[in-house]
Amino acid sequence: MPVPEDRRLSEIESRLRREDPRFAQAFADGRPCRPREYRYRRAWLLLVAALGALATGVVLGHGLLIAAGLVFAGVAGELFDPHRRERGTRSPPFES
Template sequence: MTQFDDERLVNLAARLERDDPRFARALGAGRPARPREYRRTGAWWGLATGAVALGAGVFLPHGLLIAAGLVVMGIAVQLLDPDRARRRNGSSR
């Protein structure tokens, strides 16, 4: 490889380390890990929490609890969107 190619690879590795350190460490150790774009655990927890709040609000007729559950579920659904990064950058379908 040429010196230019080596510099590009070093820059790419540094950017990957800065963007997603957990993925970069796992890649360097030879143990695959999901990149940040595919980790959605927090979104699923938010969706479950919102569903519980919504159910409790319906069971105990309480409008504020229903509204809070709907808001939390809406936020969680936005986090589960697979094309979120592309839409954030201004690209559309």
């Protein structure tokens, strides 16, 4: 392998270690785990809490609980998107 390709591979490795050290260490040990983008533990917990609040709001007839459950369910749905950081902002650029 030529030297420039070795340098590129070492740059990729160092960037991976900076971005997700847990994944890089597990990969080096031969026991790969999911990358950070595909770990959904917090999203599932938030979704369960949101559905619990929604169900409680429906049973009790409490509008604020229903609204909070719907909002938290939307936030949890957004957390399931693995590419949410790559999209950037949603506002259009300012033109003069």
